[in-house]
Amino acid sequence: MKLSHRITHINEGGSDGWEVFDRAKRMIADGIAVTQLTIGEHDIRTDPTILAAMNASATGGHTGYASVPGIPGLRDAVAARVSARTGVPTRRENVLITPGGQAGLFMAHNAVCNPGDVALFVDPYYATYPGTIRAAGAVARPLRTHARDAFLPQAEELAQLAKGAVSLLINSPNNPTGVVYDRETLEGIAGVCREQDLWLVSDEVYDTQVWKGEHISPRALPGMAERTLVIGSMSKSHAMTGSRCGWIVGPEEAIAALADLAVTTTYGVAGFVQDAALFALNAGEDFEEQIAAPFRRRHLLAQKVLGNQQVVGLLPSDGAMYLMLDIRSTGMSGEAFAYALLEEERIAVMPGESFGSAAAGHIRVAMTIADAEFEQALKRLCDFAATIPGRESKRA
Numbered sequence: 001m002k003l004s005h006r007i008t009h010i011n012e013g014g015s016d017g018w019e020v021f022d023r024a025k026r027m028i029a030d031g032i033a034v035t036q037l038t039i040g041e042h043d044i045r046t047d048p049t050i051l052a053a054m055n056a057s058a059t060g061g062h063t064g065y066a067s068v069p070g071i072p073g074l075r076d077a078v079a080a081r082v083s084a085r086t087g088v089p090t091r092r093e094n095v096l097i098t099p100g101g102q103a104g105l106f107m108a109h110n111a112v113c114n115p116g117d118v119a120l121f122v123d124p125y126y127a128t129y130p131g132t133i134r135a136a137g138a139v140a141r142p143l144r145t146h147a148r149d150a151f152l153p154q155a156e157e158l159a160q161l162a163k164g165a166v167s168l169l170i171n172s173p174n175n176p177t178g179v180v181y182d183r184e185t186l187e188g189i190a191g192v193c194r195e196q197d198l199w200l201v202s203d204e205v206y207d208t209q210v211w212k213g214e215h216i217s218p219r220a221l222p223g224m225a226e227r228t229l230v231i232g233s234m235s236k237s238h239a240m241t242g243s244r245c246g247w248i249v250g251p252e253e254a255i256a257a258l259a260d261l262a263v264t265t266t267y268g269v270a271g272f273v274q275d276a277a278l279f280a281l282n283a284g285e286d287f288e289e290q291i292a293a294p295f296r297r298r299h300l301l302a303q304k305v306l307g308n309q310q311v312v313g314l315l316p317s318d319g320a321m322y323l324m325l326d327i328r329s330t331g332m333s334g335e336a337f338a339y340a341l342l343e344e345e346r347i348a349v350m351p352g353e354s355f356g357s358a359a360a361g362h363i364r365v366a367m368t369i370a371d372a373e374f375e376q377a378l379k380r381l382c383d384f385a386a387t388i389p390g391r392e393s394k395r396a
């Protein structure tokens, strides 16, 4: 029996640093109290009003096969939201409803890559990216970014790497760095996409989580609507991670072809989940702000705590539910630091190395625990970091 190269190589050449995550999970399973700053998921559950809408829909009979591109009402609501937020006229025909942003990422790469085509992604990256590209049969090529540029892609470097590639995947606000791409960066990226005829896959699942500046969708830049596939999701904006409901927004022709792909793969998204998503979108921006508020508060807390010391550096992590911390002054790798922090302080964070080699010497902190506990954990993390250079010199 032989499995395909495609599925057996999805995780080929994966990142380092996941041992720390696995060790934290084992400790928790063994009953050890660990402060968990690893997981990118809200510390609240889906709002009861959304669940009530889901229940009403299901008990009301919306349990059969739902329309595959998505129910018209939800496609219209997503189109209206995108039009309002980006200024790009967007219609139902530009929207495909998918079972979460992850399925959207996979489908989008299937839509733009032929087998063996080169698809670019930005390092550091959300952990599934290279595997998603490989699962779509393409070759995943990382665009390495640098801590000195806040891990923002540089147009000249992109232009060099893009030769022969068909697509670029970006993510702003970014997981793992929390950095929000500014207009200049996005214009630089868009320029290369236009010049080198690249598709842009823009993962905007954190678009409601911006603490400073604004979220700019590159689809709104000149000449980009026809070459951009935007990935959106209810997961982060509405705390609906388990419901698996997201979308792809793009040119009508691409969306029609993607609907054929949906028929042969997911066969759509549960009707009662789509009805719940429509209810949640209709709750408006205030509701979205309510879901984002805990992370906004914790981002402020983090700035206060980190502003009181010099050892741990904070990247301009002005969006998403993460902070990227620079711990290079301790002389440790992100992995060694995370391991030691777990063993000695019982605080679990993700080593930067888990998200690609570009983030070596950094750690990612998820702001996903209660404010007071979060503030305390950050203080302990900084105090811990401050002891490390001393240890080195004692050893020397």
Ligand code: PMP
Pocket (backbone or CB within 6 Å): 040, 099, 100, 101, 102, 103, 126, 171, 174, 175, 203, 205, 232, 233, 234, 235, 241, 245, 246
């Ligand atoms: N993109 C990014 C950057 C993410 O962090 C996540 C989830 N952690 C996803 C996409 C996928 O989200 P979902 O499938 O739940 O919409």
